[in-house]
Amino acid sequence: MSADAAPRESAGSLSDIPSSRDLLARARRLAAAGDTAGAARALAEVAVVTRDLPAWLAAAGEIARLPGAEWARRRVRLAVLGSHTTGHLVPALVTAGAAEGLALDVYEAPYGQYQQEVLDPSSDLAGFRPDIVLLAVDARAVRFPATSSSPAEDLAAEVSRWTTLWSVLRERLGATVVQLSFVAPVVDAHGSLALTLPGSRRRQVRALNLALGDAAPDGVHLVDAEAVALRSGLGAWSDDRYYFRSKHAIGLGAVTTVAGEVAQVLSASLGLGRKVVVLDLDGTVWGGVVGEDGAAGVTIGDGPAGEAFQAFQDYLVSLQQRGVLLVAVSKNNPDEARAPFEQRPEMRLSLDHFAAFLASWDPKPDAIRQVAADLGLGLDSFVFVDDNPVEREAVRRALPQVGVVPLPVEPSGYAAALAAYPGMQAGALTAEDARRTEQYRSRAHVARLEATAGTREEFLASLGMVLTVEEVGEPNLKRVVQLIGKTNQFNLTGRRHSAAEVLALAQQPGTAALALRLRDDFDDHGLIGVVLAVPEGDDLLVDTWLMSCRVLGRGLEAATMAVVAERARAGGLRRVVGTWVPTGRNAPARGAYSDAGFTGDGPVPGDAVPSAGAPERWLLDVTSEVPGSPFVRTVSPERPSAPPPPDHHHEETDGR
Amino acid sequence: MTSTPSDATTLKLQQVFRDVFADPDLTLTDALTAADVPGWDSLGHIGLMFSIEAAFGITFTDAEMSSLENVGELRQVVARKSTA
Numbered sequence: 001m002s003a004d005a006a007p008r009e010s011a012g013s014l015s016d017i018p019s020s021r022d023l024l025a026r027a028r029r030l031a032a033a034g035d036t037a038g039a040a041r042a043l044a045e046v047a048v049v050t051r052d053l054p055a056w057l058a059a060a061g062e063i064a065r066l067p068g069a070e071w072a073r074r075r076v077r078l079a080v081l082g083s084h085t086t087g088h089l090v091p092a093l094v095t096a097g098a099a100e101g102l103a104l105d106v107y108e109a110p111y112g113q114y115q116q117e118v119l120d121p122s123s124d125l126a127g128f129r130p131d132i133v134l135l136a137v138d139a140r141a142v143r144f145p146a147t148s149s150s151p152a153e154d155l156a157a158e159v160s161r162w163t164t165l166w167s168v169l170r171e172r173l174g175a176t177v178v179q180l181s182f183v184a185p186v187v188d189a190h191g192s193l194a195l196t197l198p199g200s201r202r203r204q205v206r207a208l209n210l211a212l213g214d215a216a217p218d219g220v221h222l223v224d225a226e227a228v229a230l231r232s233g234l235g236a237w238s239d240d241r242y243y244f245r246s247k248h249a250i251g252l253g254a255v256t257t258v259a260g261e262v263a264q265v266l267s268a269s270l271g272l273g274r275k276v277v278v279l280d281l282d283g284t285v286w287g288g289v290v291g292e293d294g295a296a297g298v299t300i301g302d303g304p305a306g307e308a309f310q311a312f313q314d315y316l317v318s319l320q321q322r323g324v325l326l327v328a329v330s331k332n333n334p335d336e337a338r339a340p341f342e343q344r345p346e347m348r349l350s351l352d353h354f355a356a357f358l359a360s361w362d363p364k365p366d367a368i369r370q371v372a373a374d375l376g377l378g379l380d381s382f383v384f385v386d387d388n389p390v391e392r393e394a395v396r397r398a399l400p401q402v403g404v405v406p407l408p409v410e411p412s413g414y415a416a417a418l419a420a421y422p423g424m425q426a427g428a429l430t431a432e433d434a435r436r437t438e439q440y441r442s443r444a445h446v447a448r449l450e451a452t453a454g455t456r457e458e459f460l461a462s463l464g465m466v467l468t469v470e471e472v473g474e475p476n477l478k479r480v481v482q483l484i485g486k487t488n489q490f491n492l493t494g495r496r497h498s499a500a501e502v503l504a505l506a507q508q509p510g511t512a513a514l515a516l517r518l519r520d521d522f523d524d525h526g527l528i529g530v531v532l533a534v535p536e537g538d539d540l541l542v543d544t545w546l547m548s549c550r551v552l553g554r555g556l557e558a559a560t561m562a563v564v565a566e567r568a569r570a571g572g573l574r575r576v577v578g579t580w581v582p583t584g585r586n587a588p589a590r591g592a593y594s595d596a597g598f599t600g601d602g603p604v605p606g607d608a609v610p611s612a613g614a615p616e617r618w619l620l621d622v623t624s625e626v627p628g629s630p631f632v633r634t635v636s637p638e639r640p641s642a643p644p645p646p647d648h649h650h651e652e653t654d655g656r
Numbered sequence: 657m658t659s660t661p662s663d664a665t666t667l668k669l670q671q672v673f674r675d676v677f678a679d680p681d682l683t684l685t686d687a688l689t690a691a692d693v694p695g696w697d698s699l700g701h702i703g704l705m706f707s708i709e710a711a712f713g714i715t716f717t718d719a720e721m722s723s724l725e726n727v728g729e730l731r732q733v734v735a736r737k738s739t740a
Contacts, residue, residue, distance in 0.1 A: 025680070054707050058678035087699040242702065245721060252706040486698075 016389035016396075017406050020046045020055035027062050040071035040098060041400055047099035048406060048422065051232075051256045053088065060091035063098050072103035073272055073380060079107040079130035079175070081114035083141035084249035092255050093134075096263035099422040101272060101380060110588065111247070113553040118165050119456035126173060132266060133169050135162075135179040138249035139205050142182055143522055146189060148199035155204060159211045166220050177220045178265055180258070181209040183229045186238050221269050223262050232257040247550075264425035274403060274423035275377060276355075277319060278368055280386035281330040281337055285313055285349060287411070291332055295339035301346025308411040313348035315415040322426055325355040325375065329367045334359040364391055365398035383421060385414075460555055460631040464521040467559050467634045472506045472513035472530070479527045480515050483546060491546040492592060494583035502532070505543065510535035512567040516560060518551055525551055533564055533576065540568040540622075542578040545592070552588070555629040561596035561620065562628030569622045576620040579604065582613045593618035597626060665735045669727075672711050676704050686728030712738045 018026070023042045031039035039062070046059040069075040078093070080086050090108050097104040107128040109117045114137060117125040125133075143161070148154045162179070169175045184205040194200035209226065216222055229237035236253030243249055250258055267273055282289045286309050287299025299306045300313075320326050326349075330337045337359035341351045351357065356374065358367045364386075372379050383403040384395045396404045405421045407414055418424060472480050481499045497505065506513035516529035528551045532544040542564070547556060561576065568576050578593045580586075594600070598618035605614070620626065628634065670684040677695045690696040696704065705721050708714070708730075714737040716724075724730045 021675075024678075052675075053703065054672075054675040054678075057703065058675065061678050085699075088703060241718065241721075242706070245718065246698070246702045248702065252703065253710065 016393045017049055018045070020050045020052060020059075023049065024055070024058055024062065027059070031062065031066060036066050036068070037071045040066060043095070044099040044101070044422075047095050047256075047260065051260075053092065053252055053256055056092045056095040056256050056259070057088070059098070060094040063094050063103075069103035072098070073101035074270055075103045075105065076266065076270070077107070077129065077131045078104045078266070079109065079125055079128055079133045081109045081117055081125070081133060081135050081137075082249075083112055083114060083137040084243075085111065085247040086136060088248070088252060088255050089136060089250065089259060092259035093262060096256070096259040096422075097266065099260070100263045100267035101422075102263065102267060102270075110552055111549050115165065115459050116456055116553040118168050119459050121172065130173060130175045132269070133173070133175045133177050134262060135165070135177065136250075137180065137182075139182040139185055140249065142205060142208065144201050144204045144208075146201050147197070148201075148204055151199040151204060151207075154199075155207055155211060158208055159215055162212060163215050166217070170217075170219050176269055178223060178262065178269065179212070179220065180223045180225045180262070181212065183225050183237065186234060221265050223258075223265050225258065228254065228258050228261050260420065260422070261425075264422065267423055268425040272423065273381075273425060274324070274383045274421075275381040276325045276327055276371070276375065276383070277316065277418070278327045278329050278371070278382055278384045278402075279316070280364075280388065280391065281328055281332065281340075281359075283387035284385060284407070284414075285309060285316070286340055286344075286347075290336050290340055295336075295343040298340050298344070300340065300344055305411060306346070308414070310346060310348055312411060312414040315418070317348055317353060320353045326353050327356045327371050328354050328358060329364055329371070330359045331361055331364070332359045363394065363398075365395055368395065368399060368402060381423075383418070383423065385418060457631075462521075463554070463631065465554065465556075465632045466519050467556065467563075467632050468517040468519075469563050469634060469636050470515040470517065470527075472502060472515050472532070474503075476515045476527060477502065480530050483527065483530055483548065484544065487546040487548065488583070488585040489549050490552055490589040490592070491583065491586050492542065492589050493544055493579055493581045494586060495544050495581075497532070497544065505532050505534065508534065510571055512540065512564055514560075514563060514567075516547075516556075516563075518556070529556065529560055531560060531564055533567070535568075535571060535573060538574040539577045540564065540571070540573050540575070542576065545578070555595070555631050557592045557595040558597060558627070559629040559632035559634055561593075561598070562626045563634060565620060565622040565626035569625075574621070574623055576622055578618040578620070579615050580618070581615040590616075593620075596620070663735075665738065666731055668711060669708070669731060669734060672707050673704070676700070676707050684727050684731075686726065686731065688727040689725060708734060714738055 023046050027039040027042035030042060043059045043063050046055055050056075076097070078097075080090055080093070082089070086108055090106050094104050094106065107125065107130060109125055114135060117123045120126070143158055144154055166177050169177050182205050184202040188194040188200060188202040190197050190200045190202070194202040197203065209222075213222055232254035236251050239248075239251035239253070242252060264273075279285060282291075282298075287305050288297060290298050300309050301307070316326060328337070338351065338357070341347055341349065356371050358371065360367065368379070368382065368384065372382065379399055379401040382401075383405055384392065385405050385407065386392055386395075387407050392404045392406075395402055403421060403423060405418050407417055470476055477499055481497070481502060484497055484502070502513070505511055512531060512533040514529075514531040515527055516531070518525040518528045525548070528548040530544060530546055531542065533540045533542045535541075545560075547560075565576055576598075578598055580590055580593065582590075598620045601617040601619050603614035604617045666684060670682065673684060673693075674680055674682045677693055677700065682693070690701065705716055709716060712734055714734065716733070720733055724733065
């Protein structure tokens with residue numbers, strides 16, 4: 001299905017690689033028998049043997065049921081802030097985290113509210129006190145026009161937007177920041193010319209990734225989403241059908257690959273990355289068996305297999321230069337094991353690259369234990385690379401902390417298999433890299449960045465929101481009823497009127513039947529809110545009030561109720577009376593009346609879901625003017641009879 | 657109890673359901689709907705559609721994704737698409 005899944009799938013046919021179904025069954029069995037650590041290891045292995053999303057989700061479910069976190073190397077509070085649906089990414093992260101030895105307690109921010117959550121000091125995010133915040137924002141949320149007329153300024157403004165959010169997260173919450181870089185849109189009106197054309201969106205997005213890389217201070221880590229998209233296949237990464245249906249900006253075929261990469265960066269940022277690669281020699285760094293074929297006879301350099309071994313050696317050398325320790329553990333006579341290094345000029349690895357070189361006939365687990373003691377490093381910082389499934393199984397059984405790479409049969413897949421193995425990501429630049437980077441950066445002429453929104457209020461003000469109030473009627477009825485039918489979270493009363501009922505209500509004298517559209521400087525959100533309120537005595541009773549989860553957290557509650565209050569006042573009424581009827585799914589809307597300036601009037605009897613608690617009544621005095629929201633301009637269509645523009649009908653999954 | 661054919665498509669579909677909803681004992685019947693299966697909510701439905709597409713190498717139309725109300729309909733669409 002995807003490019004990097006291929007070697008794993010062929011590895012799956014080897015005798016020592018269990019299927020994800022076997023691993024899940026084993027984990028359930030071990031967990032039931034009280035062996036939590038064993039169950040956790042089996043679940044972590046799921047992430048190693050497959051990229052199949054359902055298997056990862058099932059593993060996440062089992063991980064969540066494990067008692068305590070003693071099985072993990074570290075327990076981490078991770079907040080996931082997305083501009084898109086993260087409901088599949090979050091459990092995939094739990095599984096990928098377990099593969100890195102991390103027990104993740106995850107907070108998933110409300111859909112699309114990443115900026116509000118960061119900037120609001122009293123947000124649920126702040127209350128969660130995250131160790132690490134993942135910003136999973138896709139390129140659609142980047143504020144670049146299709147073609148920018150002032151590319152440098154637009155770029156600087158966007159960089160500044162992100163660095164401001166980073167600063168708030170680091171300074172106010174003390175959190176480490178991990179951010180997904182942006183994947184340029186597949187379709188660009190300029191096509192390949194976009195590469196040449198300054199200001200094209202695609203070029204700007206790429207420039208933004210590089211600029212964020214330059215701007216990232218200590219404590220901010222970027223995940224190279226473009227590399228993940230390439231690896232998982234752009235078709236898997238970008239499936240617009242799912243974006244339009246459920247706002248999955250990361251295709252479901254790429255979710256596990258993204259989660260794996262993010263988890264690698266997490267563990268690297270915590271200093272938990274693998275530090276030692278233990279290498280077999282025969283069949284692993286060269287082809288053939290040196291004890292039988294002789295140094296001159298082993299395969300390295302010429303021919304497809306020889307070139308593949310050479311490329312793997314190149315990768316190992318680059319790991320060594322990055323600071324990873326290489327250790328040879330080979331069942332050979334020492335002289336014979338060294339001979340290819342000394343005699344074959346095609347070898348890329350030399351004996352100098354190895355921190356330790358053990359050639360003997362001892363069992364490999366014993367040799368690895370010895371090396372760990374000599375180097376003073378824990379076994380969980382080791383990975384073992386061996387083409388022989390029997391040796392792999394021996395290490396897996398004797399030393400469960402050691403990572404065992406499921407090598408594919410063909411050496412051409414070795415480097416990718418090792419690179420994808422949990423823990424193989426570099427956490428930070430080496431001192432040398434850091435110095436070089438510092439030089440580059442100080443040489444570069446850094447443009448003065450514009451000051452941008454640093455508080456929630458400044459952010460909301462910067463959006464330029466305009467709320468258009470329409471009467472509910474035939475032209476918008478279809479979307480109104482659709483919204484009534486599927487809005488769960490921000491649905492104050494949970495009532496689900498049919499089209500006929502809505503029309504009947506709307507035509508009653510004195511009823512406020514409002515359909516609300518929102519646009520801002522960046523997007524037209526379409527029809528996002530519905531209010532139905534009916535007069536009774538001096539009161540206007542809120543029968544139905546709901547908003548699309550796409551626009552929550554923007555202060556629209558106050559703006560909406562100010563409109564309702566104005567209608568009530570114009571009709572000679574004195575109060576607006578709202579009820580919140582708990583449905584079990586609308587807890588996020590509980591504070592809406594309070595946000596809109598209502599006063600609580602206590603619980604009232606009603607038809608709530610019994611387990612969700614009693615309905616609450618809220619009152620708003622409309623004898624004086626109700627202020628609304630300073631961030632939202634409210635307008636009415638100039639010609640209410642004119643048909644509205646066609647609406648975007650998104651199949652929402654209620655914000656998740 | 658609705659009878660459900662136990663052809664290869666149905667068995668494969670059942671395996672997908674078992675994997676997606678993490679229930680090794682789940683049994684498909686034509687009358688089964690989202691309300692009967694824990695986890696088959698709007699998000700679970702998206703994961704299910706994706707997993708069926710991947711398992712059978714098919715692509716649902718937007719209308720199909722919205723309209724598949726029970727396993728019977730789903731089974732017929734999958735059978736038609738995977739033999740086409």
